[in-house]
Amino acid sequence: MTGVALPVREPVHVRQARQQTGVLAREAGLSERDVERVAIAATELAGNLVKYAVDGLLMAIGRPGAFDLIATDRGPGLRHVEDSMRDGYSTSGTLGIGLGGVRRMADEFDIFSRYGEGTVVLARWLVGLRPPLGVRPGVAMFTALGETVCGDSWVVAERDGITTVAVSDGLGHGPEAAVASAAATAHVSADPTASPSELIAAMDADGTARRGATVAVAQFHPARSTMLFCGVGNTTVRLFSPRGDHETLVSVPGIVGRRQRRGSRVQPLTRPWSDGNWLIMHTDGVSERWGDEELSGAFDRDPATVAGWLLGRHVRRRDDACVLVAAGGAGP
Ligand SMILES: [Mn+2]
Incomplete structure (x- = not known):
């Protein structure tokens, strides 16, 4: 099963995240349209890690039926998760699509955060034949x-x-x-x-x-x-x-x-x-x-x-x- 994990601290890591997740998404069999969505979402998630996070990591995980992007960090965590999903939140002055944009681009989306501890964001694309997992x-x-x-x-x-x-x-x-x-x-x-x-x-x-x-x-x-x-x-x-x-x-x-x-x-x-x-x-x-x-x-x-x-x-x-x-x- 495929995967990559990228420590994300500097702007150069955002470009690497975009490129590497795009390559993996294509290998995983996603459509060109979804490959582009993965790349845009990876750019947004990695950009957020550079701007806000401590010890940010972006993972791309491919398995039969699904391709996951997972952004994780050790802080600072979100005070109000729902606020962070609103368009325009924390994206002023950037071209970012925000977490709301990531949610719209993905087939499935999840977020878990504890203020003072950290945040995880999951964006998932469903791909090909999905095995009937138990x-x-x-x-x-x-x-x-x-x-x-x-x-x-x-x-x-x-x-x-x-x-x-x-x-x-x-x-x-x-x-x-x-x-x-x-x-x-x-x-x-x-x-x-x-x-x-x-x-x-x-x-x-x-x-x-x-x-x-x-x-x-x-x-x-x-x-x-x-x-x-x-x-x-x-x-x-x-x-x-x-x-x-x-x-x-x-x-x-x-x-x-x-x-x-x-x-x-x-x-x-x-x-x-x-x-x-x-x-x-x-x-x-x-x-x-x-x-x-x-x-x-x-x-x-x-x-x-x-x-x-x-x-x-x-x-x-x-x-x-x-x-x-x-x-x-x-x-x-
Ligand atoms: Mn070991």
């Missing part, structure tokens, strides 16, 4: 400073009513780490209906993941109101109940890609899964030191908004990072 997914990612490719990979795949998602962290950084993590997630794309245990066994036996990778796999069976989880290595995975409390789902130690388990299967955890459940998985490029209070009010938002919020606030920046959020209910 969950609502959202992804945010970050490439370690100094690297040009992200060593973490993620996947969302569906077949026969079963949706399987995964995040993987290739050991180290850069292209070799990316090859290792992509080798792991490719097994999910190839057969989303294989059991998580089988998928992990296949990843472990796969020689292309030479460097090794951590991986967390979650598989959703909405027809059975059940989800399965298997993980190897250090990934933070929290399953939230409809009441908002969470259980940490624990992975087994180690890495995949080096035949460490030699035939012994990793046994999956099985949990109830319904429309009110949320699953959050992230690699160690995001600090695990976030509390449930960080997400108060966020479970009304789009899962991509939640992913952007967590990554924006807790990314370590010296490491690649990937946050994958899955909410109960049908996608995109």
